[in-house]
Amino acid sequence: MPLNPLPRVMIEPVVRAALLEDLGRAGDLTSDAIVPADATATMVLATRQPGVLAGLDVAALAFELIDQRIEVIVAKPDGSPLSAGDVVATVRGPARALLTAERTALNFLCHLSGIATHTATVVEAVRGHKASIVCTRKTTPGLRALEKYAVRAGGGGNHRFGLDDAVLIKDNHIAISGDIRTAIERARAGVGHMVRIEVEVDTLEQLDLALAAGVDAVLLDNMSVAQLTEAVARVNGRAITEASGRVTAQTAPAVAATGVDLISVGWITHSAPILDIGLDYP
Structure with missing residues (x-):
């Protein structure tokens, strides 16, 4: 059976709440102080261990909600088997925004991929x-x-x-x-x-x-x-x-x-x- 993505209307409130929890009352003090406002960067989401991917759309939304200029280029879709070192996506755009969204995006991606991975072992x-x-x-x-x-x-x-x-x-x-x-x-x-x-x-x-x-x-x-x-x-x-x-x-x-x-x-x-x-x- 094909893996149908969840509608955005279902995932956006969860991702938005997670970002607001992290940003608190003053935003990203570290990135705003250290990274120039006009700096851009290209980074990759890469695995450290083998498994099964899940939650890439959720991670991508975390980046988008911080800054719509961030581009997420998917290399592997959800449900893909992964080897250690695989790049699952490339993200590029304003450097401050990338760093601000990083932890929330990874929290979702790592957690959901963990569930997919351990489900796959029992399957x-x-x-x-x-x-x-x-x-x-x-x-x-x-x-x-x-x-x-x-x-x-x-x-x-x-x-x-x-x-x-x-x-x-x-x-x-x-x-x-x-x-x-x-x-x-x-x-x-x-x-x-x-x-x-x-x-x-x-x-x-x-x-x-x-x-x-x-x-x-x-x-x-x-x-x-x-x-x-x-x-x-x-x-x-x-x-x-x-x-x-x-x-x-x-x-x-x-x-x-x-x-x-x-x-x-x-x-x-x-x-x-x-x-x-x-x-x-x-």
Whole structure:
């Protein structure tokens, strides 16, 4: 599937807020004092380590919002595999503006590329199986759309984007409503016909109850490989099966081999290390 860029209207408020946070009340004291107002420069965004690129449009917008005269020449699009030393873009324009936007641009680019890179490692680990790797709602507040985009850049998919686009009945919902069937029936009565219903289950007994009540998907939470294999057999195509719970690139192949449809991984958004990318002055 092609990687569609996020609309500017979605990313500009986030980038603008990040720039305002950095500029504070007096702007870039260092660059304004040291760099002549008429100085221009050409610099490159270059990787320090291998990975997968994501967030170049966001970084470019950071430069543009500081000074529209800055030109960003893209060498590699988002989703590209990277080797150490690769130049992903060249930026040129007023030197003060380049230095002022540098850290905000890199913060986004390194963070999102880190998510794409570590997503790609898990995606690669399950290659050959039908299971798809998806992210969760465990995202940085304010950055969800960007982080879920980065997951797509790394070859993964997205679980629900928020509380408003699908029903996911979890253990606390079940406990408060009384039982799985009641929770499912209330959910079905309370949402539109286009909304899918998924139920989180911890045991095979809970799975049987959810299937009997009728659901679109089951989240098989923290089950062993043996339990997952049995769960997939019991579902037998009647619902989408999703495995979840501390899945890593090392454990993902065994989970995928059980035949589940999806494997949800929270750490690829909430804990993925950055990809080291710098702005270099040749």
